[in-house]
Amino acid sequence: MKVMVPQCIEDTFAGITASGDLVIDTGTGLVALTPCCQAVVTFVDYSLCCKGCYREVSLEYADDPHIHTPRAQLTVEIEP
Numbered sequence: 001m002k003v004m005v006p007q008c009i010e011d012t013f014a015g016i017t018a019s020g021d022l023v024i025d026t027g028t029g030l031v032a033l034t035p036c037c038q039a040v041v042t043f044v045d046y047s048l049c050c051k052g053c054y055r056e057v058s059l060e061y062a063d064d065p066h067i068h069t070p071r072a073q074l075t076v077e078i079e080p
């Protein structure tokens with residue numbers, strides 16, 4: 001399976017979740033990136049938002065993600 005990964009997360013990319021979100025390993029834990037911007041999430045007041053576009057995202061993104069397909073089983077392509 002092929003996956004497109006932005007160059008900025010190439011080094012930390014760990015795999016994808018069951019829903020296809022990219023997961024990075026920050027060194028202190030795993031973080032799922034938003035499907036809209038492939039960005040981390042942040043709380044704005046009481047809503048969890050994408051740090052790229054500030055649209056609200058599911059609270060699931062606040063939890064540690066579960067890697068469904070690890071990087072070793074993926075063909076990683078860097079986005080131009």
Ligand SMILES: [Zn+2]
Nearest residue numbers: 036037050053
């Ligand atoms: Zn976004």
